[in-house]
Amino acid sequence: MPELPEMETYKQQLHTILAGKRIIDTDIQREKSINVASDLFMKELNGAVIIKIDRRAKHLIFHLSTGKYLLLHLMLGGWMYVGTDQDAPKRTKQITFTFDNVKLYFIGLRLGYLHLHNKQTLEEELADIGPEPLENNFNIDSFQELLEGRRGMLKTTLVNQHVIAGIGNCYSDEICYEAYLLPDRGLDELSKEEKEKLYSAMVSVLTNATQLGGYMENPLYKGDQLTGGYNDHCLVYDREGMECNRCHSKIIKTEISSRKTFFCPGCQK
Known part of the structure; x- marks a missing residue:
């Protein structure tokens, strides 16, 4: 299961690649990986710009231009790939975001999830997580x-x-x-x-x-x-x-x- 270093690596690289990009299309192959109906999820995502990507514990947080957030937990077996259909791994993709020139594939989300939140529900979801061990104030x-x-x-x-x-x-x-x-x-x-x-x-x-x-x-x-x-x-x-x-x-x-x-x-x- 990805831990802090893996998710921090994902965060840093994905922010460099995707920050400022608009989601043109959303494809959902496994509805259990999300927390709302597929049509609502796609309506909220399509046209939204990824403002930035943060990490909290083993989660990634995608900040959207709509004021909503995506909370990702890869759990056991989950991973991601950024590329095109030509070079993407030959694996089942549970969710795919299409941008102007690349796609973001969420793979292996059998136990993991990508949930849509507003500010309040996001804070509630993360409220009981302990301190970040690499934060400067955690001495x-x-x-x-x-x-x-x-x-x-x-x-x-x-x-x-x-x-x-x-x-x-x-x-x-x-x-x-x-x-x-x-x-x-x-x-x-x-x-x-x-x-x-x-x-x-x-x-x-x-x-x-x-x-x-x-x-x-x-x-x-x-x-x-x-x-x-x-x-x-x-x-x-x-x-x-x-x-x-x-x-x-x-x-x-x-x-x-x-x-x-x-x-x-x-x-x-």
Whole structure:
């Protein structure tokens, strides 16, 4: 599932390509992917200009010239492609936007969605999401305060969108590894120094992953050299049985609260 770095990469690239462009036509092949009737959705979208694209947690927010918003969550298996029918992937597209010279294809939205909102309903939808971990005002003091008195394991806390926004399976494991901490450690067991390491690891991993384009393998457009660049830089995620780069122990895969989890038993404590 795309996480903060993947969605931030999408946001930055899509804003560059699509901001200021008018939606000429909308094609909906799966009505379950939207939250209103198809004819109303197309009426609201056709002729609207995409003013800008923002990200909140694992969501993208398309600001429309009509004053409405599109809220996208790709969920598991969802991705996007910008191009033409000639170079687009040979996959089923649930929704397609046509612009003057390109199309935006939403692919794999079997669990994901693209919902139309006004300002009030958008704010209500996003109201219970935790702070953005890379925001300038979310510093070590904010992080310590956020964890104060909280119980539970590192893994389940990091992926809890009500606590911290945008972190999922992959980066929770990478963050724990970077901090030398086992993902099943209890928050109430962590020392102040370990929490400081955890915060530093979170910022470092998410920043690096975003700069490298995240781990999504599918390119956003023909010739895309950024998207998926982090895929070869994961140090524990999906590396079961491979050697740890630090201590050469074998990476282990387990499950924590039904989530696949990867860690090094040698150097994570």
